[in-house]
Amino acid sequence: MTNQISSDVQNRLQWxxxxxxxxxxxxxxxxxxxKFINPGHSARIFEHFYGISGSTDIVAYILGAIQLLLVIAFVMGIKKRISYGLFL
Structure with a gap:
């Protein structure tokens, strides 16, 4: 007994x-x-939900850049174990 998936099911699963x-x-x-368009919104989110006040636009830009790299790595499948884990 084999555990192979038919090519049709595999194709649909991939899509x-x-x-x-x-x-x-x-x-x-x-x-x-x-985070790039409205960094003030990010500062309000940090203050309201996380209790982190005094966040500047620079912090939002840095976090946005890190998040952008992670999003790109996720969609391109780069270092899947790391990028998927950080994404979760």
Whole structure:
């Protein structure tokens, strides 16, 4: 008895996983762009939800840049174990 998946099921699974990855990428990209477009919003989020006050625009830009690198690594499948783990 073999545990091989038929090529049709494998093809549909690959397309489903790609669609899921692209959907998550779009959502995370919007959150990332928000840090660059409206850094004051990020400062208010940090203060309200995390209790971190005094955050500057520079902090939002740095976090946005790090998040952008992670989002790109995630969607391109670079270092999957690391990028997926950090994404979660």
């Amino acid at each position: 489903s996983l790609l669609s899921l990855r692209l959907g998550v990428f779009i959502v995370m990209l919007m959150w990332t762009l928000d």
